[in-house]
Amino acid sequence: MDRVGTRVDVAIRGVRLDAPVRRAGGAGPSDDGHLVVDGANAAIPLNPDSPYVVRDGRLYLGGTDMGLAVRPVRRPRFYDLATADGVPYEKIAKLHGSDVLATTVVQTCVRYGEADRCRFCVIEESLRSGATVAAKTPAQLAEVAEAAVRLDGIRQMVMTTGTTSGPDRGARVLARSVRAVLAAVPGLPIQVQCEPPADLAWIGELRAAGATAIGIHVESLDETVRRRWMPGKASVPLAAYEAAWDEAVRVFGWNRVSTYLLVGLGEDSDELVAGAARLIARGVYPFVVPFRPMAGTLARRDGVPGPAQQLVREVTERVAALLRAARMTGAEQGAGCAACGACGALSTAGG
Ligand code: SF4
Incomplete structure (x- = not known):
């Protein structure tokens, strides 16, 4: 198997390893151990039954060295600190990969009722388990970001949020948080993530606050898939996503806007790749990621399996080729x- 095939396969089947930095739950599609694979960040499921194992810093399948150097990300020093009122920094923001600080500013979502919830998401599970706090204040985020940059060499920050009920869909609290973090750590690249705000002026507000990039995540461009997998989010029409992406490209710039596309929700792969091509043409980076049936998701409860390695590999390579052609x-x-x-x-895969 070549590097792309191995990287995809290990992302799906996981690895046997004790990684000190991991997340179990949270927003979005992954729960993983954080590793560095051939120098690049990799979030890989930790699976005691995986055929892949890491020995002496190399990835093995059975007895075969797969040609990839793997090291677990070390526990960051900022995890040992707490705010003056006793909240551990680790509950405010997490280390992703070796150099990304990630936080879910509002850990609740108006769409988390069982009828509306995205079937791959566990945003409120980490709240229930006590691993995080429901709302992070701008001051807390600034304090943690300053420490993470100083002590652990963090190079960028991701701020996501559950969707709030107001027309800003969470953008207001993101903008406040960006301003506070940049006041403490001037120049830190920050990406914000939210649903398309009903009032598109919020996208300009996020840019004016100093965010470098924005993710407006649709997960699938197929209406049938959207209604089945994201019944709440599917109430926001694709046209609203397109308007938000275009406004975001206008204010943030070409290739400063991205969206997730999940592989394995049952969509046609040709249509998925064609949709990715349309996103690229409008300046939006389609971040293709395998769907993972994480513990705590409705999908896992219903026994939905993750996608086949071959499908993820094919889609990843085709989208990477489109990205290379667009120099994105x-x-x-x-x-x-x-x-x-x-x-x-x-x-x-070169994208
Ligand atoms: S920053 Fe995004 S891509 Fe990187 S580990 Fe976190 S969720 Fe995954």
Whole structure:
């Protein structure tokens, strides 16, 4: 198997390893151990039954060295600190990969009722388990970001949020948080992530606050898939996403806007790739990621399996080729999931 095939396979089947930096739950599509694979961030499921194992810093399948250097991300020093009122920094923001600070500013979502919830998401599970706090104040985020940069060499920050009920859909609290963090750590690249705000002026507000990049995550462009997998979010029409992406490209710039596309929700792969091509043409980076049936998701409860390795590999390679042709790289997002790359294999495939 070549590097892309191995990277995709290990992302799906996981690895046997004791990684000190991991997340179990939270927003979005992954729960993983954080590793560095051949120098790049990689979020890989920790699976005691995986055929992959890490020995002496190398990835093995059975007895075969797969040609990839792997090291777990070390526990960051900022995890040992707490705010003056006793909240551990680790409950305010997490280390993703080796150099990304990630936080869910509002850990609740108006769409978390069972009828509306995205079937791959566990945003409120980490809240229930006590691993995080419901709302992080701008002052807390600034304090943690300053420490994470100073003590652990953090190079960028991702701020996501559950969707709030107001027309800003969470953008207001993101803008306040960005301003506070940048006052404490001037110049830190920050990506914000939210649903399309009903009032598109919020996108300009986020840019004016100093955010480098924005993720407006649709997960699928297929209406049938959207209604089945994201019944709440599917109430926001695709046209609203398109308007938000275009406004975001206007104010943030070409390749400073991204969206997730999840592989394995049952969509047609040709249509998925064609949709990715349309996103690229409008300046939006399609971050292709395998769907993972994480513990705590409705999908896992219902026994929905993750996608086949071959499907993820095919889609990843086709989208990476489109990105290369458009001279669009995740790194050029400057901040955010596409810049980090850990949850997908696009960067390994040359995107
Ligand atoms: S791709 Fe995004 S969610 Fe995944 S580890 Fe990187 S910053 Fe975190």
